[in-house]
Amino acid sequence: MQNFSYxxxxxxxxxxRAPLPYALTLMILSIGLGVFFSNATLYYWMNRDxxxxxxxxxxxxxxxxxxxxxxxxxxxLRVLSYKDVQKLSSSAIPSAQAxxxxxxxxxxxxxxxxxxTPVTIRVTQRDFFTLFNAPFLHGQTWADNEARMELxxxxxxxLKFFGRTDVLGQQLLLDGELxxxxxxxxxxxxxxxLYDVNNGLAITPVEEIYLPWETAYNLGIKSNSTTxxxxxxxxxxxxxxxxxxGEFYQAQFWxxxxxxxxxxxxxxxxxxxxxxEKEAGRxxxxxGNLLHNxxxxxxAFNERNRQLDAFAMVSVLFLLVCLFNAxxxxxxxYMASQFEFSLRRALGASRLQLQGxxxxxVLVNGVLAFILALLFAVLMLxxxxxxxxxxxxxxxxxxxxxxxxxxxxxxxxxxxxxYPAWRASYSPLNQQLKA
Amino acid sequence: MSFTLLIKSxxxxxxxxxxxxxxxxxxxxxxxxxAVLAWQARQLANQPTGLTLSNLLRVPxxxxxxxxxxxxxxxxxxxxxxxxIRAVPGVVSASWMNQTPLLFGGMNGxxxxxxxxxxxxxxxxxxxLGSVSMRETLGLTLLQGRWLEETDVDTEVIVxxxxxxxxxxxxxxxxxxxxxxxxxxxxxxxVLTQRYxxxxxxxxxxxxxxQSADYGYQLLVKIEPGQLDRVREQLPAVLKAVELExxxxxxxxxxxxxxxxxxxxxxxxxxxxxxxxxxxxxxMISAYSHALFHGVQQQKEIGIKRALGASRPRIMLxVLTxxxxxxxxxAAAGVLLALLLQQQLSKVLSMPALPWYLxxxxxxxxxxxxxxxxxxxARLATRxxxxxxxxxx
Numbered sequence: 001m002q003n004f005s006y007x008x009x010x011x012x013x014x015x016x017r018a019p020l021p022y023a024l025t026l027m028i029l030s031i032g033l034g035v036f037f038s039n040a041t042l043y044y045w046m047n048r049d050x051x052x053x054x055x056x057x058x059x060x061x062x063x064x065x066x067x068x069x070x071x072x073x074x075x076x077l078r079v080l081s082y083k084d085v086q087k088l089s090s091s092a093i094p095s096a097q098a099x100x101x102x103x104x105x106x107x108x109x110x111x112x113x114x115x116x117t118p119v120t121i122r123v124t125q126r127d128f129f130t131l132f133n134a135p136f137l138h139g140q141t142w143a144d145n146e147a148r149m150e151l152x153x154x155x156x157x158x159l160k161f162f163g164r165t166d167v168l169g170q171q172l173l174l175d176g177e178l179x180x181x182x183x184x185x186x187x188x189x190x191x192x193x194l195y196d197v198n199n200g201l202a203i204t205p206v207e208e209i210y211l212p213w214e215t216a217y218n219l220g221i222k223s224n225s226t227t228x229x230x231x232x233x234x235x236x237x238x239x240x241x242x243x244x245x246g247e248f249y250q251a252q253f254w255x256x257x258x259x260x261x262x263x264x265x266x267x268x269x270x271x272x273x274x275x276x277e278k279e280a281g282r283x284x285x286x287x288g289n290l291l292h293n294x295x296x297x298x299x300a301f302n303e304r305n306r307q308l309d310a311f312a313m314v315s316v317l318f319l320l321v322c323l324f325n326a327x328x329x330x331x332x333x334y335m336a337s338q339f340e341f342s343l344r345r346a347l348g349a350s351r352l353q354l355q356g357x358x359x360x361x362v363l364v365n366g367v368l369a370f371i372l373a374l375l376f377a378v379l380m381l382x383x384x385x386x387x388x389x390x391x392x393x394x395x396x397x398x399x400x401x402x403x404x405x406x407x408x409x410x411x412x413x414x415x416x417x418x419y420p421a422w423r424a425s426y427s428p429l430n431q432q433l434k435a
Numbered sequence: 436m437s438f439t440l441l442i443k444s445x446x447x448x449x450x451x452x453x454x455x456x457x458x459x460x461x462x463x464x465x466x467x468x469x470a471v472l473a474w475q476a477r478q479l480a481n482q483p484t485g486l487t488l489s490n491l492l493r494v495p496x497x498x499x500x501x502x503x504x505x506x507x508x509x510x511x512x513x514x515x516x517x518x519x520i521r522a523v524p525g526v527v528s529a530s531w532m533n534q535t536p537l538l539f540g541g542m543n544g545x546x547x548x549x550x551x552x553x554x555x556x557x558x559x560x561x562x563x564l565g566s567v568s569m570r571e572t573l574g575l576t577l578l579q580g581r582w583l584e585e586t587d588v589d590t591e592v593i594v595x596x597x598x599x600x601x602x603x604x605x606x607x608x609x610x611x612x613x614x615x616x617x618x619x620x621x622x623x624x625x626v627l628t629q630r631y632x633x634x635x636x637x638x639x640x641x642x643x644x645x646q647s648a649d650y651g652y653q654l655l656v657k658i659e660p661g662q663l664d665r666v667r668e669q670l671p672a673v674l675k676a677v678e679l680e681x682x683x684x685x686x687x688x689x690x691x692x693x694x695x696x697x698x699x700x701x702x703x704x705x706x707x708x709x710x711x712x713x714x715x716x717x718x719m720i721s722a723y724s725h726a727l728f729h730g731v732q733q734q735k736e737i738g739i740k741r742a743l744g745a746s747r748p749r750i751m752l753x754v755l756t757x758x759x760x761x762x763x764x765x766a767a768a769g770v771l772l773a774l775l776l777q778q779q780l781s782k783v784l785s786m787p788a789l790p791w792y793l794x795x796x797x798x799x800x801x802x803x804x805x806x807x808x809x810x811x812x813a814r815l816a817t818r819x820x821x822x823x824x825x826x827x828x
Contacts, residue, residue, distance in 0.1 A: 106499040116499040236646040307703040328454040332728040387702035
């Protein structure tokens with residue numbers, strides 16, 4: 001310990017002796033690390049697995065079920081129709097499954113003076129909350145998938161409309177219809193929101209209100225993101241029939257397949273389904289069955305943020321440049337103090353003791369560079385959020401992430417110091433002392 | 436001064452020189468590629484839109500009551516809002532539309548020439564619904580036939596954008612032709628409708644009323660030059676006076692929409708420019724400190740040279756030449772790296788090839804920065820008096 005404090009003092013003394021070269025080295029190192037940290041933060045939030053315990057079991061099936069013949073149309077649409085969802089949920093293999101889409105509307109508490117407030121809605125089925133681990137604070141999910149005038153609120157929506165969360169049994173007026181609240185979710189978020197990647201909604205917050213699927217079709221509530229109609233029905237009239245029977249595509253569909261055996265069985269089920277549809281003359285397009293795992297979904301829908309990918313590549317290069325540069329500078333710095341190293345060797349300090357000194361230098365450098373780099377990363381994040389507004393939801397630092405960054409800073413400072421110090425401590429003694 | 440000696444002296448400091456070279460090469464590669472991306476973003480943002488961006492305003496409207504979202508109440512609401520807007524001083528023209536040019540999303544469909552579906556089908560074309568006045572509001576020029584009239588409302592006639600008419604009817608016979616969307620009665624000039632449709636200038640203009648406004652609708656307002664800010668401030672109050680049960684979204688000028696449209700490209704370009712600036716700074720710092728250290732180390736050598744009669748400018752030239760030599764060597768490697776990086780980047784982004792003149796230009800820029808950074812240490816080195824430098828000999 002005494003040794004350590006001596007090394008520490010020596011390390012600080014060395015800094016004080018030549019402050020300019022040291023400041024330059026430190027500055028270059030922390031600029032490089034800062035750019036890298038800011039980008040790593042975005043990249044982490046963009047590409048993390050939001051449901052690590054079960055994401056490998058969640059799948060998005062797609063069938064090429066558009067009822068217009070087209071031999072060159074090999075890829076299914078990005079969204080599903082009511083009929084697709086119905087057909088795909090006719091299997092008992094998945095342990096949970098739900099069709100869903102995002103919508104929007106205006107809600108207000110009945111018999112109050114407050115005007116209508118815009119809300120985001122997810123129309124979905126009872127298994128949604130199991131599929132994506134959305135925890136209930138009060139109440140529970142719907143008893144089955146039938147139509148019912150019942151909705152589930154997100155924690156934030158409960159606070160927004162009622163100022164409290166225990167609101168089971170209360171009523172809410174949504175687009176002129178009266179619903180009873182049967183559940184309130186905890187303050188739950190999923191980032192990235194992988195269940196709605198195909199509409200580019202991956203970094204938006206989860207919805208405020210959850211509405212039963214069949215109710216939405218009864219009332220003509222449609223998706224507010226992607227909808228496609230592939231026939232000449234009028235979907236503004238009698239949506240309860242047209243929306244269910246027609247070729248109106250707007251939904252996502254997720255299933256949970258717990259084991260590889262179940263996944264294989266579900267693939268088989270999809271093949272059988274398409275074969276029997278083809279036999280019935282309802283599947284004129286080529287078989288294009290797809291079963292995407294949740295972790296591949298952004299790639300599958302071509303919804304990765306390419307700008308961030310490119311920036312990631314470049315910022316790693318930039319870190320490399322800064323590392324090379326800083327080690328070049330610190331080599332210069334250690335060469336300048338070669339004489340002192342040699343003197344201490346001549347007075348009997350072992351190489352091991354010099355190594356101890358070296359590691360202390362690394363620690364001091366690492367801590368200073370880390371602090372400066374964090375400051376710089378904050379500035380960089382502000383700039384990036386300004387220039388690419390889509391990234392503004394992604395700049396959160398968790399303790400784990402910060403610890404990881406500290407590790408990277410130490411490693412970088414070690415890499416920068418190790419070769420120069422080694423060179424300095426191994427120089428021939430007498431040659432140095434002669435001068 | 437001899438190059439062989441210089442190279443020998445560089446080779447004596449292999450590691451330092453190698454570090455310097457790698458860093459210079461990376462810097463060059465990054466700067467060259469950032470420049471290309473920035474240039475591409477500029478090109479994208481500067482392409483003609485066919486619209487007068489500075490005097491158009493978009494007002495997104497969504498009725499908050501379901502009754503107001505369907506006909507006939509919807510049409511009535513639109514008419515009331517439009518006549519109130521037209522009465523505001525400074526307003527030239529106002530129309531409703533189902534979707535705004537420049538904005539992604541909304542109503543898209545396919546279109547083909549009747550009886551020629553196989554050869555003419557286009558998958559994704561914006562269907563632009565709106566009042567008859569939208570031609571005036573958007574400033575569309577009539578190129579063929581006639582524009583939509585009040586008597587056409589809810590009939591099967593359409594007007595095509597020029598780009599779309601050329602694609603559907605390459606032989607030029609457009610008017611009176613039957614398509615899956617209706618009979619063509621006119622062709623108007625192109626505007627930038629939807630960037631990610633099959634072609635960004637495709638558009639079909641239809642005289643249909645909106646059956647329902649589940650996703651809201653847009654009021655587009657053309658304003659006299661210089662009056663936009665004043666009208667923008669007035670409009671929310673004007674619209675609220677017409678009908679309270681509507682949600683009025685953020686009013687945006689077309690110039691703002693246009694900036695948003697290319698924001699991810701321009702954002703990335705700006706970010707890379709900042710990064711390139713930092714890289715140049717880092718390169719300059721490194722050149723500066725390298726020359727400074729090296730100068731101190733070589734004090735003795737320089738002193739001897741001075742004592743033997745080398746002039747100051749000559750010593751200066753020597754120090755500078757060394758940094759030029761390293762920069763040029765690093766830059767040569769950087770040219771290769773730049774091409775490699777371009778290859779990698781074009782895997783994630785659509786990116787043009789590097790133009791031939793860009794690389795020499797970047798090398799020149801790098802050379803300039805490095806010389807600038809070396810100049811001061813080089814001057815310090817030449818100040819060494821022969822007497823002090825050779826004292827310990």
